[in-house]
Amino acid sequence: xxxxxxxxxxxxxxxxxxxxxxxxxxxxxxxxxxxxxxxxxxxxxxxxxxxxxxxxxxxxxxxxxxxxxxxxxxxxxxxxxxxxxxxxxxxxxxxxxxxxxxxxxxxxxxxxxxxxxxxxxxxxxxxxxxxxxxxxxxxxxxxxxxxxxxxxxxxxxxxxxxxxxxxxxxxxxxxxxxxxxxxxxxxxxxxxxxxxxxxxxxxxxxxxxxxxxxxxxxxxxxxxxxxxxxxxxxxxxxxxxxxxxxxxxxxxxxxxxxxxxxxxxxxxxxxxxxxxxxxxxxxxxxxxxxxxxxxxxxxxxxxxxxxxxxxxxxxxxxxxxxxxxxxxxxxxxxxxxxxxxxxxxxxxxxxxxxxxxxxxxxxxxxxxxxxxxxxxxxxxxxxxxxxxxxxxxxxxxxxxxxxxxxxxxxxxxxxxxxxxxxxxxxxxxxxxxxxxxxxxxxxxxxxxxxxxxxxxxxxxxxxxxxxxxxxxxxxxxxxxxxxxxxxxxxxxxxxxxxxxxxxxxxxxxxxxxxxxxxxxxxxxxxxxxxxxxxxxxxxxxxxxxxxxxxxxxxxxxxxxxxxxxxxxxxxxxxxxxxxxxxxxxxxxxxxxxxxxxxxxxxxxxxxxxxxxxxxxxxxxxxxxxxxxxxxxxxxxxxxxxxxxxxxxxxxxxxxxxxxxxxxxxxx
Amino acid sequence: xxxxxxxxxxxxxxxxxxxxxxxxxxxxxxxxxxxxxxxxxxxxxxxxxxxxxxxxxxxxxxxxxxxxxxxxxxxxxxxxxxxxxxxxxxxxxxxxxxxxxxxxxxxxxxxxxxxxxxxxxxxxxxxxxxxxxxxxxxxxxxxxxxxxxxxxxxxxxxxxxxxxxxxxxxxxxxxxxxxxxxxxxxxxxxxxxxxxxxxxxxxxxxxxxxxxxxx
Numbered sequence: 004x005x006x007x008x009x010x011x012x013x014x015x016x017x018x019x020x021x022x023x024x025x026x027x028x029x030x031x032x033x034x035x036x037x038x039x040x041x042x043x044x045x046x047x048x049x050x051x052x053x054x055x056x057x058x059x060x061x062x063x064x065x066x067x068x069x070x071x072x073x074x075x076x077x078x079x080x081x082x083x084x085x086x087x088x089x090x091x092x093x094x095x096x097x098x099x100x101x102x103x104x105x106x107x108x109x110x111x112x113x114x115x116x117x118x119x120x121x122x123x124x125x126x127x128x129x130x131x132x133x134x135x136x137x138x139x140x141x142x143x144x145x146x147x148x149x150x151x152x153x154x155x156x157x158x159x160x161x162x163x164x165x166x167x168x169x170x171x172x173x174x175x176x177x178x179x180x181x182x183x184x185x186x187x188x189x190x191x192x193x194x195x196x197x198x199x200x201x202x203x204x205x206x207x208x209x210x211x212x213x214x215x216x217x218x219x220x221x222x223x224x225x226x227x228x229x230x231x232x233x234x235x236x237x238x239x240x241x242x243x244x245x246x247x248x249x250x251x252x253x254x255x256x257x258x259x260x261x262x263x264x265x266x267x268x269x270x271x272x273x274x275x276x277x278x279x280x281x282x283x284x285x286x287x288x289x290x291x292x293x294x295x296x297x298x299x300x301x302x303x304x305x306x307x308x309x310x311x312x313x314x315x316x317x318x319x320x321x322x323x324x325x326x327x328x329x330x331x332x333x334x335x336x337x338x339x340x341x342x343x344x345x346x347x348x349x350x351x352x353x354x355x356x357x358x359x360x361x362x363x364x365x366x367x368x369x370x371x372x373x374x375x376x377x378x379x380x381x382x383x384x385x386x387x388x389x390x391x392x393x394x395x396x397x398x399x400x401x402x403x404x405x406x407x408x409x410x411x412x413x414x415x416x417x418x419x420x421x422x423x424x425x426x427x428x429x430x431x432x433x434x435x436x437x438x439x440x441x442x443x444x445x446x447x448x449x450x451x452x453x454x455x456x457x458x459x460x461x462x463x464x465x466x467x468x469x470x471x472x473x474x475x476x477x478x479x480x481x482x483x484x485x486x487x488x489x490x491x492x493x494x495x496x497x498x499x500x501x502x503x504x505x506x507x508x509x510x511x512x513x514x515x516x517x518x519x520x521x522x523x524x525x526x527x528x529x530x531x532x533x534x535x536x537x538x539x540x541x542x543x544x545x546x547x548x549x550x551x552x553x554x555x556x557x558x559x560x561x562x563x564x565x566x567x568x569x570x571x572x573x574x575x576x577x578x579x580x581x582x583x584x585x586x587x588x589x590x591x592x593x594x595x596x597x598x599x600x601x602x603x604x605x606x607x608x609x610x611x612x613x614x615x616x617x618x619x620x621x622x623x624x625x626x627x628x629x630x631x632x633x634x635x636x637x638x639x640x641x642x643x644x645x646x647x648x649x650x651x652x653x654x655x656x657x658x659x660x661x662x663x664x665x666x667x668x669x670x
Numbered sequence: 671x672x673x674x675x676x677x678x679x680x681x682x683x684x685x686x687x688x689x690x691x692x693x694x695x696x697x698x699x700x701x702x703x704x705x706x707x708x709x710x711x712x713x714x715x716x717x718x719x720x721x722x723x724x725x726x727x728x729x730x731x732x733x734x735x736x737x738x739x740x741x742x743x744x745x746x747x748x749x750x751x752x753x754x755x756x757x758x759x760x761x762x763x764x765x766x767x768x769x770x771x772x773x774x775x776x777x778x779x780x781x782x783x784x785x786x787x788x789x790x791x792x793x794x795x796x797x798x799x800x801x802x803x804x805x806x807x808x809x810x811x812x813x814x815x816x817x818x819x820x821x822x823x824x825x826x827x828x829x830x831x832x833x834x835x836x837x838x839x840x841x842x843x844x845x846x847x848x849x850x851x852x853x854x855x856x857x858x859x860x861x862x863x864x865x866x867x868x869x870x871x872x873x874x875x876x877x878x879x880x881x882x883x884x885x
Contacts, residue, residue: 139704204715212708220697242715250722254821263817264735265726271733271814343748549877557697631839639852 006614007187010321012165016580019100023077024163025342053593055141056551059147062445064123065438067148071155076511078108078502083469087501089487090494101486103188107158109172110192113288114199115155117426120434121295122151122206125234128441129210130456130541131549132228134219134558134565137591139212140205142633145597147205153197153601157608161191165612168192171484173285174255176266176277181259190257190612198608200249207241209232219541220233221560223603225319228310228540228564229305233298236326237291243330244287251280275340282333290329292426296321296433297364300386303436304368306536307383311564314367316550321360321367329355338409347406354404359398365390378535381455387668388463392428396421399474417477420470427466435462435514443535447547448525454517461510469503507606531662533655539567546655552643555652585645585652592641596633600626702855709859713866716829720870723822724877731885735813740882743808745799749879752795756830756871759788763864770857773849782841783844785864796827817877825876829867836860 014020038044042410051059081104085094090401093640096104130138138144161167170179179189214235218227263269266277305312312318334342334350368390377383388591399421403409412418435458443449476496481488521528534543545554562568607622609615699707731740766781800820803809810820842861843853 019761109780135698139708204712208711208715211711212704216704216707217698242711243718246715246719250726254726257810257817257821261810263821264733264814265817265821267814270735270812271730272817273729273733273814276726280725364728466674495772509786627835634839634843634856635846 004188008613010260052598053595055140055145055591055593057130061123061127064119064148068116068120071111075108075111075116078104081117083259083501083504086497090491093487098486103167105484106168106171106435109491117292117430119151124437125210125295128542129231129234132231132540134541135217136553138209139217140209142594142596143205144209147202149597149601150202150604153604154195157195166478173281176274177268180267193256194608194611196248197252198604200245204245207238210238217284218556225572226560226563229301229318230298230323233294236322240291244284247284252438278337281337286333287329290325293429296430299433299437303382303386303440304371306538307378308372310371310375314372317363318367321363324360325652332357335404338406339413347569351404355401358401381438382436384459385432387576389428389432396424396428414482415477416473416481416483419483420473423470443530444542444547448528449535450521454513458513459508461506465503465506465510468506469500472499531658539564541565555648556584585649587645588643588648592639599629699703706854706858709862723825727818727822730814730818733814737813738808740885744879744883748799752792753875755792756789756868759785760865760868763861767861782837786837789830826870833864
């Protein structure tokens with residue numbers, strides 16, 4: 004009846020996961036009860052869960068990323084604490100639990116923190132920057148988000164029911180094959196990534212179509228803000244790379260479920276084929292994450308330097324060059340495979356070449372700042388912190404791209420330090436920069452500046468205290484993923500890294516505090532102008548938060564930096580909108596399709612993990628029925644009449660006018 | 671939104687000139703173009719997924735683990751019949767698309783029914799081939815080569831099955847609601863999907879069966 008599932012799946016004898024799960028469950032129940040008592044359910048259902056508004060979906064993506072950041076961060080604290088104390092001892096985490104933690108940490112941080120964070124910001128901002136009312140496929144957008152949540156949910160269910168993979172975040176065979184990992188851990192891993200991968204692919208298709216096909220009048224390719232360009236590049240990579248991940252995981256699943264021989268040791272299976280396939284996805288994935296961050300830094304650096312982005316066209320070229328070259332370097336993840344000096348040399352050189360466009364970008368940001376009137380607001384702090392950190396991470400990366408050096412450093416903590424250096428310094432700092440930069444746009448009030456700076460400094464210093472010691476330990480020969488060790492020379496570095504983790508955690512706590520304080524003081528931090536940072540692109544041309552239709556009148560773009568030009572014109576002559584310019588607006592209707600679909604995907608995923616076949620079939624029928632019902636509805640759009648549009652716009656214009664007069668300076 | 675007027679506002683979208691003008695700075699493209707464009711991108715991603723299975727097949731082609739190889743297993747006559755069914759189904763799918771363009775319900779239903787029938791014939795032949803192989807002890811668990819073969823060809827077969835489910839839904843929709851603009855957009859996507867399956871089949875025919883028979 005219930006496949007492999009029985010009461011032994013609940014880890015009653017393991018206090019740590021059980022306690023963690025209890026805390027999470029209590030927190031979820033508390034939130035649910037609180038929302039129920041306050042009568043928020045109808046609001047949540049109608050305004051958020053079924054919303055197909057790209058801004059709402061973007062906010063939900065970012066929220067998911069932040070919640071999962073806490074989970075992944077807790078894993079990180081546990082690992083660093085373990086290694087700080089596990090010298091000549093077993094520490095407090097048994098090996099099988101430690102292995103689950105590092106696997107979950109990597110999986111969660113990449114798939115359920117990094118991805119939803121950047122996809123959320125792209126969803127929120129790109130249609131606004133393009134001057135349009137929505138993304139290309141609003142309902143699919145909602146489906147994509149909820150499927151990503153399904154993946155995250157399944158990973159977290161593994162905490163309570165069964166266990167997670169012990170194989171590392173990429174589940175290399177033959178370890179991940181049934182013979183060596185007979186438990187459900189790898190199945191949790193594979194199914195949650197296959198399901199969330201479908202969600203990511205949907206987001207990718209949606210955003211590429213949006214950028215290429217939906218732009219307001221006059222918004223030609225070379226007038227798009229840099230963030231739109233990096234969004235395009237990143238989502239093209241999603242479309243080209245995520246199917247590889249899906250295919251690879253499907254092969255692994257077939258090996259495990261039906262006894263196929265893709266990656267087994269027996270019957271001609273080829274383990275190295277898995278390495279090649281997974282990294283043909285894995286390396287572009289790095290750029291899927293970091294390219295949007297590059298776009299965020301471009302927007303932030305230009306805005307807070309009060310200058311147009313230096314070398315816009317070279318930036319576009321560099322972005323697209325990275326987009327292509329990122330598919331030509333995957334083999335540098337396993338130089339030690341033994342492909343021979345010629346193959347290794349080619350991939351080593353390609354890996355060094357990809358550093359060139361990245362270097363172009365760094366110089367462009369520096370020259371954008373050069374001679375500018377720089378305001379050191381929090382987003383700008385994250386951006387400068389990024390530049391310093393990312394250069395160090397990039398340089399150690401070029402070092403690792405030298406095959407002979409890589410043979411020594413392969414799978415050492417030096418490598419771990421390197422990729423945290425680029426991913427935290429690049430993606431996470433970028434995500435935080437984007438979060439503080441666009442928060443007022445999404446919610447209509449700014450985040451507390453002082454606490455933001457404190458969070459930045461704690462994270463920045465904490466990062467270096469954590470990861471520079473890992474470089475040293477790696478040079479001393481310490482390999483990654485060690486549950487305990489006996490080498491005295493490594494110990495001081497592990498303790499230092501542990502202290503760094505404490506500082507970084509303080510940074511996260513301050514950031515939570517910042518959010519709480521900002522919500523309490525939202526009236527004082529209110530952004531009535533819609534343009535709190537003196538921005539240069541179209542997202543600042545509308546109110547904060549924007550109305551559901553984004554722009555009362557679709558903007559007409561006449562050059563680069565659309566909003567900056569509008570402001571320049573408005574200083575010379577008052578731009579008046581005529582009443583006749585307002586038109587009826589058609590907007591897509593909200594739909595529970597995404598949520599219902601994800602519900603069935605969760606049922607199906609869980610059933611597949613536990614081999615409950617009747618439930619798999621039920622889930623599939625449910626998902627198919629959902630789509631048919633969605634396709635059957637007669638009214639998928641509603642109309643906002645012109646008077647209503649005019650009324651909303653007049654309120655915004657009045658507020659903006661009052662705010663500008665109050666400040667005593669012309670916009 | 672009446673789609674005939676809107677869809678060709680920027681000229682024929684299937685010609686480069688049409689694409690350029692729609693992609694330039696004249697504002698958002700009409701829905702029909704946006705939908706079809708997005709679906710094209712989905713098809714590209716699907717082809718990337720297939721290419722992984724093709725790559726796996728190419729890598730594992732010789733890994734028969736002492737079991738039977740392609741030349742001992744493949745029956746090219748059967749494959750030719752499968753190919754004929756699938757290509758014919760693409761033709762009838764094209765007829766159905768033309769019927770949809772001219773809003774001819776009867777011919778549309780006939781064309782789609784013929785497509786479904788031919789697709790089912792294809793699936794029946796494939797199922798027979800698979801069960802025959804399993805019966806001869808050449809199932810997917812026999813060797814890495816057979817794992818790759820069953821996965822690649824089976825993945826295409828699953829796509830055809832999903833396509834038939836979609837096709838039946840389309841027939842029901844047109845029957846119940848007529849040629850509404852959003853249904854016509856879906857029909858356009860379905861036609862693209864069905865033709866793409868043909869393209870993938872041509873690759874399977876060449877790479878899997880023809881090259882595989884030589885081993």
